Amino acid sequence: MIDLYSDTLTKPTPAMRAVIAVAEVGDEQKNEDPTVNRLLEMAADLLGKEAALFLPSGTMCNQIAVKTHTRPGDVIIADKMGHVIRSEGGGPAFNSGVMVEMLDGDRGRFTAEQLAAVITSGSVYVPPSRLVCLEQTHNFAGGTIWPLAQMDAVCRVAHEHGLSTHMDGARLLNAVVATGVPARDYAAGCDSAWIDFTKGLGAPLGAALAGSRDFIAQARRYKHMMGGAMRQAGMMAAGCIYALEHHIERLADDHANARLLAGGLAQMDGISVENPIPDTNIVFFSPRSPRLTPSDLVARAQSRGVRMGDFGTRIRAVTHLDVSHGDIEQALAVIDQIVREAGAE
Numbered sequence: 001m002i003d004l005y006s007d008t009l010t011k012p013t014p015a016m017r018a019v020i021a022v023a024e025v026g027d028e029q030k031n032e033d034p035t036v037n038r039l040l041e042m043a044a045d046l047l048g049k050e051a052a053l054f055l056p057s058g059t060m061c062n063q064i065a066v067k068t069h070t071r072p073g074d075v076i077i078a079d080k081m082g083h084v085i086r087s088e089g090g091g092p093a094f095n096s097g098v099m100v101e102m103l104d105g106d107r108g109r110f111t112a113e114q115l116a117a118v119i120t121s122g123s124v125y126v127p128p129s130r131l132v133c134l135e136q137t138h139n140f141a142g143g144t145i146w147p148l149a150q151m152d153a154v155c156r157v158a159h160e161h162g163l164s165t166h167m168d169g170a171r172l173l174n175a176v177v178a179t180g181v182p183a184r185d186y187a188a189g190c191d192s193a194w195i196d197f198t199k200g201l202g203a204p205l206g207a208a209l210a211g212s213r214d215f216i217a218q219a220r221r222y223k224h225m226m227g228g229a230m231r232q233a234g235m236m237a238a239g240c241i242y243a244l245e246h247h248i249e250r251l252a253d254d255h256a257n258a259r260l261l262a263g264g265l266a267q268m269d270g271i272s273v274e275n276p277i278p279d280t281n282i283v284f285f286s287p288r289s290p291r292l293t294p295s296d297l298v299a300r301a302q303s304r305g306v307r308m309g310d311f312g313t314r315i316r317a318v319t320h321l322d323v324s325h326g327d328i329e330q331a332l333a334v335i336d337q338i339v340r341e342a343g344a345e
């Protein structure tokens with residue numbers, strides 16, 4: 001199976017498994033796991049923050065960050081297609097009791113003016129805006145990159161109004177590799193930021209949330225309350241360290257493969273590509289003919305060995321560590337054949 005469903009599908013490589021097997025470990029819950037501690041130093045340094053926290057998933061990073069930045073009844077502001085709103089099971093309402101103000105971003109990226117227009121300081125009637133959430137890169141908009149200046153302008157407006165800023169950096173390192181802008185520069189305007197080790201970086205488990213020492217101390221308490229404190233987590237942190245040391249630069253291969261895929265799809269008469277020149281590793285497209293629905297195309301491709309994501313009206317294909325240049329050529333051939341067959345039916 002050529003699996004383009006998500007970059008979360010990467011399996012640990014033999015070399016990664018080897019470092020996991022021999023990792024030094026201790027009690028993570030007591031901050032005594034040396035491998036976790038080393039990973040957190042690396043993550044805090046990478047993101048230019050005072051401290052970091054090891055969490056089992058990116059979702060928990062978002063949820064704990066929202067919890068730490070807000071109080072029940074506050075408003076968080078995010079792009080309408082943000083993962084924190086669309087894909088975390090209603091977590092902001094359940095865990096933090098917050099309201100959500102959605103902005104209509106341009107492929108996931110809203111402007112400082114759009115933000116300024118919705119900020120409220122709060123009154124007996126009006127709930128106060130408290131937190132702005134940004135997603136770099138933006139998943140459901142197609143792996144789009146926030147330009148640094150736009151992100152800084154948004155964060156400046158947020159801070160001028162007393163709001164906090166949070167970056168969902170599940171794929172921040174894809175943006176870093178694509179633009180050459182250091183991760184700490186993207187994170188500089190954000191009070192908290194996190195990266196996922198299980199996306200293109202290819203580790204089996206783990207994410208790191210970073211911020212000020214005070215922020216992380218409070219976040220750690222919520223982590224414990226939610227049952228997220230672990231024991232010999234150094235086994236997993238070792239895979240994350242390996243990923244940081246060996247799997248960042250190679251994200252450029254995923255971006256090249258995504259461009260190859262999007263370019264090939266764009267040449268097919270029966271396909272419309274949302275992002276024919278993808279910023280990073282995510283491609284969204286759909287069949288043009290009403291006789292071939294996106295879910296038909298996805299099902300037919302899967303039966304021929306190519307798995308992709310069925311997003312209703314759109315199809316998502318994501319490149320990653322376990323997808324080669326040859327796999328993309330093969331996937332294009334399969335999709336082309338399905339579209340041609342549907343045209344002849």
Ligand SMILES: *Cc1c(COP(=O)(O)O)cnc(C)c1O
Pocket residue numbers: 008056057058059060062083084135137138139168170171196198207
């Ligand atoms: C995958 C993803 C998450 C959640 O990360 P998990 O580790 O799967 O919980 C959050 N935000 C974005 C943008 C993502 O793509």
